[in-house]
Amino acid sequence: MCKLHSQPKTLLSAFNLRNKPSRHQQPQLSTATPQHHQGEMPPKKRSAPSAPKKARQSxxxxxxxxxxxxxxxxxxxxxxxxxxxxxxxxxxxxxxxxxxxxxxxxxxxxxxxxxxxxxxxxxxxxxxxxxxxxxxxxxxxxxxxxxSRDEDAMAAEVDAAYQLFTRNTDGPITLGHLRRIARELKEDGLGDELLRDMILEANGGAGLEAGVSLEQFHDVMTRAGVF
Structure with a gap:
């Protein structure tokens, strides 16, 4: 876990689930074979570093x-x-x-x-x-x-991150809250239409007025891999 309340940009990006690239949008790697001049030795291939072995659970x-x-x-x-x-x-x-x-x-x-x-x-x-x-x-x-300690620590971290959006209120997160965060971060590309989509995506289409509850916020962050 990280100190999420000090990383508002990470949180706002996590909200924007619809803009994440799909598996079909990954950059294509070149398959061309590198050319070598006559008499030159091709560079040696570096072996990939081996990952440290993870201890096995009993x-x-x-x-x-x-x-x-x-x-x-x-x-x-x-x-x-x-x-x-x-x-x-x-x-x-x-x-x-x-x-x-x-x-x-x-x-x-x-x-x-x-x-x-x-x-x-x-x-x-x-x-x-x-x-x-x-x-x-x-x-x-x-x-x-x-x-129990891990769950308590995560709950405290989720709550701190949530209150970053709601300015230390109980919520829910509203369109106004997202506008403020986007403005403070100078995220000019996040227009109202996208911010509305972010709220509706987070609350399961419950409507803009419903906002995003603490539980829904936790779910969004978990799906985005932040927690």
Missing amino acids: KLAKAHDISATEENEIKEVFQLFATSAADFPNEKEGVIAREDVRKALVALGLAPADSRELHDILAAVDPTTTGYVLYEPFVAVAAAKLR
């Missing part, structure tokens, strides 16, 4: 919708607090003491919001109050906290 990471990198971060912190317990001899990653769960989550930047949330987390990761937490339940809780 079954556990896939089950909890986190990346391999995110699971590795969780595992590293878990291992900082890991210990062995006679009741869990077969736990490859070890276990962590119940009282260390909060510290581990804080180390991940996922601190419980309050004592009630901590109580719920401990009940989830150690339901039989053994005093120890296994790796898989800890990953499940950390993954849920990660997703």
Whole structure:
């Protein structure tokens, strides 16, 4: 994610979905073979740089919708607090003491919001109050906290971008708002007809007076690949 509220031109371009080139409008690449003078060696072809290999997700990471990198971060912190317990001899990653769960989550930047949330987390990761937490339940809780944090951050960013158009009001985005943004950006090619089309495209043809709601704005930005 990027700081969209500092990039109004990006947002306005995302609104203009109808002006995006189709697959059939891509520039054509020349297929002509370059000519070389007699006695000259043709230039060596450069091999394309190989993309870095993406770490493969484990079954556990896939089950909890986190990346391999995110699971590795969780595992590293878990291992900082890991210990062995006679009741869990077969736990490859070890276990962590119940009282260390909060510290581990804080180390991940996922601190419980309050004592009630901590109580719920401990009940989830150690339901039989053994005093120890296994790796898989800890990953499940950390993954849920990660997703919640990402969703909250995105919601805040969408709201900030939306209010850039509405001048810090609840909305909806109107034709007047788009005119102002286009004028401030000196986008002279965006006439009223195109701005109207942008609103109707965003709100599903609900009419100009309906404007564009926060939810519709989020959908437009998602389809345009901004979020």
